[in-house]
Structures are given as C-alpha cells and as structure tokens.
Amino acid sequence: MGVRRKVTIREVAARAGVSVSTVSRVLNGRDAHHMRPETKERVLRAIEELEYTPVKAARSLRCQRTQVIGILVPDISNPFFSLLARGVASVAFESGYSTLICDSDHSVEKESRYLDILLSEGVEGIVFVPVGRPDMGRIERLLRRGIRIVAADRRVEGLPTVEADNRGGSRELTRYVLSLGYRRIAYIAGPEEVSTAQDRLLGFQEAMEEAGLAPVAVRHGNFTYESGYELARGILEKGKVDAIMCGNDLMAIGAIRAAEDLGLRVPEDLGVTGFDHVLWSDLVQPKLTTVEIPAYNLGQVAIRQFMKADNRNRLLEARIIPGATCVQRGW
Numbered sequence: 242m243g244v245r246r247k248v249t250i251r252e253v254a255a256r257a258g259v260s261v262s263t264v265s266r267v268l269n270g271r272d273a274h275h276m277r278p279e280t281k282e283r284v285l286r287a288i289e290e291l292e293y294t295p296v297k298a299a300r301s302l303r304c305q306r307t308q309v310i311g312i313l314v315p316d317i318s319n320p321f322f323s324l325l326a327r328g329v330a331s332v333a334f335e336s337g338y339s340t341l342i343c344d345s346d347h348s349v350e351k352e353s354r355y356l357d358i359l360l361s362e363g364v365e366g367i368v369f370v371p372v373g374r375p376d377m378g379r380i381e382r383l384l385r386r387g388i389r390i391v392a393a394d395r396r397v398e399g400l401p402t403v404e405a406d407n408r409g410g411s412r413e414l415t416r417y418v419l420s421l422g423y424r425r426i427a428y429i430a431g432p433e434e435v436s437t438a439q440d441r442l443l444g445f446q447e448a449m450e451e452a453g454l455a456p457v458a459v460r461h462g463n464f465t466y467e468s469g470y471e472l473a474r475g476i477l478e479k480g481k482v483d484a485i486m487c488g489n490d491l492m493a494i495g496a497i498r499a500a501e502d503l504g505l506r507v508p509e510d511l512g513v514t515g516f517d518h519v520l521w522s523d524l525v526q527p528k529l530t531t532v533e534i535p536a537y538n539l540g541q542v543a544i545r546q547f548m549k550a551d552n553r554n555r556l557l558e559a560r561i562i563p564g565a566t567c568v569q570r571g572w
Contacts, residue, residue: 248293256287257280259283263284267285307364310329310338311366312329312330312340313345313352313356314345315372322536325539325540327537328538329368329541329543332544332545338365353376356375356376356383360383366388366391367388368393369391369400370392370394373435374434375397380399391403391543401546401551401552403554406559407437408441410441410532411441411444411448411532412445412447413561414516415444417561421567421568422569423484425482425484426449427476428445428456428486429462429473430460430461431464431488438464442488462487462492464489464492466495467495469487469494473499474502474503477511483511483512485500485511486513487514487516488516489515493513493515493529494521496513497513500513507527508527508568512530513566514530515531518534527564527566528564529566530566530567532559533560535558
C-alpha cells in the first residue's frame with residue numbers, strides 16, 4: 242500500500258464551496274460572529290470526509306503558539322522523574338498541550354544542548370529539573386524569548402520552583418530512626434550541587450545534632466543504585482554502623498544489596514532508609530523505610546504554575562513511610 246497523498250487546505254475549501262480564508266478561520270477558532278452555522282458545518286464535514294490534518298507548525302507561526310511544553314529531567318529511568326513527567330503530561334494533555342520529554346542523563350553538557358533544542362523547537366514553556374547548576378546564560382536567553390520556565394524538585398535561582406519539604410522530611414525521618422534506637426549512623430547523600438541533596442543532608446545533620454550525635458560517615462553519590470552500592474560497601478567494610486540513611490531510594494536499594502553481599506541482614510544487622518518512595522521501594526523485601534515525595538503531584542503543580550504564569554515558589558508536604566528496613570532496636 243502506497244503512502245497516501247496529504248490533503249491540502251485548498252481541497253477542503255473546494256469541497257466545502259468556500260474560500261481558503263474561511264477554512265482557516267474555522268481551523269483557528271475565529272469563526273464566531275463571522276460565519277453562518279451552516280457554512281461552518283460544511284467546512285467541518287469536508288475536513289472529516291477528506292481526513293484533513295492541519296500543519297501545526299504553520300498554524301503556530303500565525304498564532305505565535307506551538308502548544309508544546311518541554312520536560313527536561315536528569316534521568317528518565319529513575320521512577321521518580323518518570324512519575325513527575327507523567328504528572329506534567331497529564332495536565333498538559335487535558336489543556337490541549339503536547340509534551341516533549343528530554344533526558345539529560347546527569348550531564349550538564351547534554352542539558353545545555355537540550356535547552357538549545359527546546360528553544361529551536363519553539364516550545365512555549367519548560368518544566369525543568371536541573372542536573373545541578375544549569376547554564377544561566379541559556380536560561381536567560383530562553384526567558385528573553387518569552388519561554389516560561391518552572392523549576393521542579395530542584396531549585397534554580399531566579400526561576401519559580403515547585404519542590405517538596407526535603408529538609409523537614411529528612412529531619413523527621415532521622416528523628417524516627419533515632420527513636421528506634423539507632424546511634425551509629427552513616428549517610429549517603431546525593432550530588433553536592435543539587436538542592437534536594439543539600440536539603441536532605443542538612444535535615445539529617447540537624448536531627449543528629451539535636452541528639453548530640455555525629456554521623457559515622459557522610460558520602461556523596463549521584464542518586465543511582467550503583468553509587469549507593471559502592472559507597473555503602475565502602476562504609477560497611479571500614480567499620481561497624483547501625484544504619485545507613487540514603488538521599489534517595491535507588492541508593493538505599495544499592496546499600497541493601499551491598500549489605501547482603503557482605504553477609505549482613507537488613508534490618509536484623511543493619512537499618513537502611515531511602516527517600517522519595519518510588520515504586521521499587523515497595524518491591525524490595527522487607528519494604529523500604531523512606532519518605533514519600535509526591536512526584537506526580539509535583540509535576541502537576543509545576544505545569545499549572547506555567548499555565549497561570551504564577552511565579553511563586555511552592556513547597557509540598559513530605560511524609561514518612563515507616564516500611565520495615567528500620568525496626569526497634571533490641572539492644
């Protein structure tokens with residue numbers, strides 16, 4: 242079967258017995274008070290019969306709107322960012338927008354390239370989760386072109402940000418772990434330049450200081466399973482710890498695997514906590530003790546901020562999920 246020839250707007254006009262400009266007015270919603278209902282009906286019938294699809298790019302040039310939103314995240318394979326992107330896309334679709342998802346793969350270089358691509362694609366806005374410190378020159382150029390940007394999950398100076406209470410959530414989780422009797426606690430944080438990692442580490446440190454304790458060790462990973470595994474193994478091989486608290490769930494799952502490979506049982510020999518409450522945290526056995534960050538809702542709120550041109554910052558609630566990888570200590 243050959244490729245079907247694309248129907249033109251002129252053919253639609255000829256079928257409906259109207260001018261090309263009349264078809265254009267119907268397509269762009271400018272027919273109110275300027276066209277008899279029966280004329281509009283003939284145009285719509287012709288469009289359906291000919292299966293005509295208007296060229297969006299051409300309409301965008303006339304309307305100065307593309308109705309496309311860019312979503313730029315550091316790692317689409319991370320369930321947290323996948324869920325955040327779905328939250329954005331759900332609201333965008335309901336509002337007549339398409340989405341273009343870009344994965345910077347934890348690379349500032351790729352992130353900068355994608356910002357250029359999104360500009361060339363003519364997106365109307367971007368929901369942006371930066372790798373770390375983004376190229377502010379590129380950000381400012383996008384803003385000058387009228388492209389609205391909302392930072393999600395991670396703060397970017399000068400941009401409206403929708404994030405969760407990472408600091409408070411981490412502080413409360415640490416207090417909870419301490420209440421179970423854990424004292425020799427190590428912490429695996431995310432990248433030093435990422436605001437969520439900074440906030441979660443700070444919350445942990447505040448709770449430890451309140452208790453008059455110092456962490457056994459603090460290490461920085463990159464929010465991946467692999468970094469959690471390697472850093473946890475290094476900590477466990479060097480000395481005795483009661484618990485390892487991690488800056489996200491993927492690193493926590495890596496820490497659990499490292500403990501098992503060293504012959505340690507979780508939670509009998511070692512407590513482990515995560516952060517985010519991604520789907521995988523409920524699939525490990527025992528279920529992970531963690532903090533829930535509402536990723537889907539975070540994405541929804543971020544896209545609504547864009548649609549309302551709302552430049553306020555938003556802070557969403559984080560809540561503890563007790564799980565079973567930290568339990569009451571018996572000694």
